[in-house]
Amino acid sequence: MSSFNSPVPAELPERIQHYIGGEYVDSAGGATFDVLNPVTNEVYIQGAAGQKEDIDRAVVAAQRAFDEGAWANALPRERSRVLHRIADIVEERGARLAELETFDTGLPITQARSQGKRAAENFRFFADLIVAQHDDAFKVPGRQANYVNRKPIGVAGLITPWNTPFMLSSWKLAPALATGNSVVLKPAEFTPLSAGLWAGIFEEAGLPKGVFNLVNGIGEEAGDALVKHLDVPLISFTGESRTGQIIFGNAAPHLKGLSMELGGKSPAVVFEDADLEAAINATIFGVFSLNGERCTAGSRILVQRSIYDEFVERYAAQAKRVKVGLPHEPATEVGALVHPEHFEKVMSYVELGKTEGRLVAGGDRPEGLESGNFVNPTVFADVPRDARIFQEEIFGPVVAITPFDTDEEALELANDTKYGLAAYIWTNDLKRSHNFAQNVEAGMVWLNSNNVRDLRTPFGGVKASGLGHEGGYRSIDFYTDQQAVHINLGEVHNPVFGKAD
Numbered sequence: 176m177s178s179f180n181s182p183v184p185a186e187l188p189e190r191i192q193h194y195i196g197g198e199y200v201d202s203a204g205g206a207t208f209d210v211l212n213p214v215t216n217e218v219y220i221q222g223a224a225g226q227k228e229d230i231d232r233a234v235v236a237a238q239r240a241f242d243e244g245a246w247a248n249a250l251p252r253e254r255s256r257v258l259h260r261i262a263d264i265v266e267e268r269g270a271r272l273a274e275l276e277t278f279d280t281g282l283p284i285t286q287a288r289s290q291g292k293r294a295a296e297n298f299r300f301f302a303d304l305i306v307a308q309h310d311d312a313f314k315v316p317g318r319q320a321n322y323v324n325r326k327p328i329g330v331a332g333l334i335t336p337w338n339t340p341f342m343l344s345s346w347k348l349a350p351a352l353a354t355g356n357s358v359v360l361k362p363a364e365f366t367p368l369s370a371g372l373w374a375g376i377f378e379e380a381g382l383p384k385g386v387f388n389l390v391n392g393i394g395e396e397a398g399d400a401l402v403k404h405l406d407v408p409l410i411s412f413t414g415e416s417r418t419g420q421i422i423f424g425n426a427a428p429h430l431k432g433l434s435m436e437l438g439g440k441s442p443a444v445v446f447e448d449a450d451l452e453a454a455i456n457a458t459i460f461g462v463f464s465l466n467g468e469r470c471t472a473g474s475r476i477l478v479q480r481s482i483y484d485e486f487v488e489r490y491a492a493q494a495k496r497v498k499v500g501l502p503h504e505p506a507t508e509v510g511a512l513v514h515p516e517h518f519e520k521v522m523s524y525v526e527l528g529k530t531e532g533r534l535v536a537g538g539d540r541p542e543g544l545e546s547g548n549f550v551n552p553t554v555f556a557d558v559p560r561d562a563r564i565f566q567e568e569i570f571g572p573v574v575a576i577t578p579f580d581t582d583e584e585a586l587e588l589a590n591d592t593k594y595g596l597a598a599y600i601w602t603n604d605l606k607r608s609h610n611f612a613q614n615v616e617a618g619m620v621w622l623n624s625n626n627v628r629d630l631r632t633p634f635g636g637v638k639a640s641g642l643g644h645e646g647g648y649r650s651i652d653f654y655t656d657q658q659a660v661h662i663n664l665g666e667v668h669n670p671v672f673g674k675a676d
């Protein structure tokens with residue numbers, strides 16, 4: 176039992192239920208799972224644990240709504256209006272949303288607030304994009320015209336992780352709904368609280384019942400059943416690379432459309448000519464924001480040897496000043512990790528790091544936070560490339576710093592992991608920055624910048640970090656079929672077989 180002041184939000188539901196065909200329901204078999212408060216690790220609520228039969232019910236409801244066509248056949252402008260209303264409501268409920276998200280995930284409240292704003296922005300973006308959407312048309316004068324029919328696919332299965340769960344689900348929900356599909360969302364079992372808010376928001380905004388369905392539960396049960404369901408032709412998944420491999424295998428026999436956003440171990444490369452102050456501030460934020468539970472975290476910092484000692488000293492000093500505290504307190508910069516299992520995993524890497532690198536900050540619990548999933552921002556210097564803390568995703572406030580001498584060595588080190596999600600490059604040399612960006616194995620590169628993303632750009636990773644890119648019109652492409660229609664304008668153009676002599 177913890178003595179922390181971690182207020183349970185008022186007016187929580189009695190338990191977390193599924194939302195199927197416009198109704199809140201329990202699992203047909205009554206199964207439940209425990210949901211923990213990350214500050215105390217006490218069970219604060221039960222969630223309905225979806226099984227195959229619950230997924231079946233949700234897919235039937237989603238398919239029925241799709242076939243009825245009220246949403247799938249609505250004009251883009253009508254769908255766009257509903258999406259804008261969704262964004263309005265998300266903005267109006269920002270405070271409540273952040274309160275629940277912080278409580279459920281352990282994310283600092285200030286960061287949960289900005290995630291809520293981003294979720295609204297995702298809906299607005301696709302609301303606008305869907306009315307501006309144009310499709311290809313081609314003409315060969317006098318011979319042929321071609322145009323594209325863009326069609327929603329049917330029931331999309333959306334499987335999301337526990338880091339920034341509300342915002343991350345908006346990445347998938349907004350384009351899937353904008354394009355007229357029905358969906359079944361399976362949120363992460365560590366953090367089911369905020370996803371439940373979507374149901375009320377969608378109802379209020381006027382989304383027809385059955386278009387959005389939500390089944391809670393364990394990945395290997397509810398998630399697995401969704402992936403294997405014959406009437407779900409599309410799966411959009413965000414989570415660990417290992418889970419992605421399993422889902423890829425399970426979807427293969429059904430030849431499903433797959434989009435996968437997976438793990439990362441992204442490099443932040445700091446050259447000697449960089450603006451050091453800006454680079455330190457950005458690389459501190461890049462790995463310690465969102466508790467380090469961030470797929471695009473710059474968790475390997477590569478620093479040119481001429482500035483290495485100064486960088487390490489200043490970086491460690493600043494990391495020690497990062498404020499770890501209770502998630503709901505506005506001054507907190509790093510909150511509580513999401514779950515005791517994840518905390519154990521992060522702490523085991525911290526212990527390993529002590530044998531693989533030189534500990535220069537953190538490595539322990541913060542004073543005064545003796546229980547719950549708190550860990551001090553932890554910095555290891557002189558980390559060799561074959562160290563596990565250099566190679567493996569830790570997904571917590573832990574960073575590895577490694578020196579390099581030349582551009583070639585920096586590139587080799589940057590590319591020397593199985594992942595390829597993001598890369599951050601700090602230099603004032605124009606040629607170096609663009610050439611490095613070209614050659615680094617990463618789906619997304621930021622030059623002299625933190626992770627600030629224009630929603631029109633592609634999002635995704637290469638190598639073990641993902642499959643396919645979403646973002647902007649690429650998301651529209653993923654959630655639709657593009658049917659090509661060819662019209663003959665001239666002579667019928669083919670050799671005549673079986674011609675009479």
Ligand code: NAD
Nearest residue numbers: 335336337362363394398399414415418436437438439470
């Ligand atoms: P996870 O893979 O454990 O779980 C993700 C989701 O998949 C959960 O909803 C889970 O219940 C479900 N799941 C688990 N096993 C399944 C199975 N066999 N079949 C179907 N569904 C299954 O990941 P996590 O621990 O929740 O999230 C952290 C990971 O997500 C990190 O690796 C992180 O890098 C990654 N991530 C990637 C991005 C990105 O955009 N690339 C963004 C956020 C998080």
